[in-house]
Amino acid sequence: MSGQAAEDRSPRAERAARAALTRVLEPGDEQGGRWLREFGAVEVMRRLRCPRSDERALPGARESRLEGYRARAAVADPEADLAAMTAAGGRFVVPGDAEWPRQLEDLGDARPIGLWLRGRPNLRIWALRSVALVGARACTSYGAHMATTMAAGLAERGWVVVSGAAYGVDGSAHRGALAVGGATAAVLACGVDCVYPRGHGGLLRRIAEQGLIIGELPPGAHPTPSRFVLRNRVIAALTRGTVVVEARYRSGSLVTARAAQRLGRLAMGVPGPATSGLSGGVHELLRGEASLVTDAAEVVELVGDMGELAPPRTGPVLARDLLTPDAARVLEALPGRGTVTAEETALRAGTGIDEVICRLYELHSLGFVERQGDEWQLALVQDDCGQRTGNPRRGGP
């Protein structure tokens, strides 16, 4: 162990220390968040690993909890975790990275230490036009139907469907988006390399190929009840609003919806029969401040409006020539007039279909392209002279 003065505090060292801390601290630990803000990740790890009691002060935590953290810190091997994630085609993003979604700052000291990711899309851009769709694991066929069709409708309108990959409503939501070649992201309560629930191995693989798998926990970490609950705040914070499809009283989905409300996002609920216990929680939510929605168009009307009312959240305008080369190539592959399928665009751009879908959604988030049913086209925008042009109407960060 080296002294404080000799510590490597480069961005690379900070990233590694944050990776280590995802293995040490539990998600949403606000005490840990304050340490990170005050001392930086490298210094927090140094103190947790320091054998000298006069150099390892970390204020506010019980000694018993610190003992547990020190034991975890002693065995953490962030370089190995980062290497394993990279080898598996994944990555680790931290606050300050270009891909870090700014919405998570709304969580304050409970914001994730970092996010482990699998999948090609840029999380920050996807999060700009995303909606959470969550609900009961043991849903009815009505709940599964509503989740599937609503997710498909949202995806068709260019929205990213975020959920938790659980059985029931979550799985239906992901599948609904995938079924129409749409964008979907799963936020897990375990390592992003884990298959949980067991029966969703195929689904998680498809999401990783066509969308994004997101998690606060390091590779191999198991889910626990509290991790499920704390995972919900990430779903709520990432998205513009949370739709609950079937939930009993005191269901975890209601936690997500209420977290969304506290964060200034929109909470929405899909009504069901008053005789169904699985709609009881949703109806309770709807008696509060939540909005009643029955299809994707109604969701978009609500979250779209909210986006328009809050343009500062999207940051400064991104000009066309600041696009990444990959995104620019896909944009150039679109015809000046008319629509085209993702397959055709892939042929024209000379790239893979999953890559193209991922870039098309990025371009959609930034206002460059629009989706028409199964096909895509350049965004048609009224410019200052009243002419319809293919220029982007809206910019992104």
Added chain:
Amino acid sequence: MSGQAAEDRSPRAERAARAALTRVLEPGDEQGGRWLREFGAVEVMRRLRCPRSDERALPGARESRLEGYRARAAVADPEADLAAMTAAGGRFVVPGDAEWPRQLEDLGDARPIGLWLRGRPNLRIWALRSVALVGARACTSYGAHMATTMAAGLAERGWVVVSGAAYGVDGSAHRGALAVGGATAAVLACGVDCVYPRGHGGLLRRIAEQGLIIGELPPGAHPTPSRFVLRNRVIAALTRGTVVVEARYRSGSLVTARAAQRLGRLAMGVPGPATSGLSGGVHELLRGEASLVTDAAEVVELVGDMGELAPPRTGPVLARDLLTPDAARVLEALPGRGTVTAEETALRAGTGIDEVICRLYELHSLGFVERQGDEWQLALVQDDCGQRTGNPRRGGP
């Protein structure tokens, strides 16, 4: 025809003239309401019947419409109508009568000219604790189930269930209240002696025996589409709130709910599957200012609160010794402690069961008695000394 000076303007003459005008003017005619306010009913009838063109001016109406009114006025025979209604056990109440429900004043010039009634209960007292339950004629079994159980629950809590006696939700609501020996009132869009719809003859008979049949139209008058729509404003105005159970977009039930909102009453909706067109109108309502309700307790919580927030609407306190002799006898028949059935009360009071139920609901509205399941008891009230007593907690008009 006599001159203006010789006209009989006694209350009896005014009542007869109002009875005649229910046959002449259409319900909700605000122009007619202004004439009534300005000239009085006797003078309006005199002008409509006057052959001299210089003495029959009625401002604001097209001559063609006045022609129609004059033709109706010429054949109106209010004394015969009133006699027929009395012979059939009914009555005709007008503004200013002790039984006139003050809530109807909120309709302004569109308030009913008078109301034809069948049934024993006092309309004014029943209206104090009443809720409208309306919805689709071609309802699903889910809608019928919700209307029946909600009406039964409201009746068990001492509330009067008001509806329109139509097939579907309306009929289920009346039946649900009747099934638990509860209070229900039907507001018709035709004469209160008419059987409409045809298949509801038995139901209307039971309502007339156990509850109230209410209508603006004179004996024998037929329903028309516009009369159905205008009837809805009476349902909305009479009650503390309107609950819609299943309604398509643009359904008449939504008209009632929106009328309730405009009148400062509560609009409520029972959610259903988002996939059901018969819940589409309700969900539309719930996206607005209406409240979501799934059972009778939730309805009572909402309309009860509203009543407590607006005590002036119930007028000054009615002391026990101001009760009618019939109501006082039923009150005296209740035991000092414990509960008793309506049947037993009828035995003790020495009166009929329907009469007793009707008085018990009046007494309930006035705060003298409480309902416990199928039984009744004196209202137990915390008095100033902290003792539980049988004194009324709340007063009536």
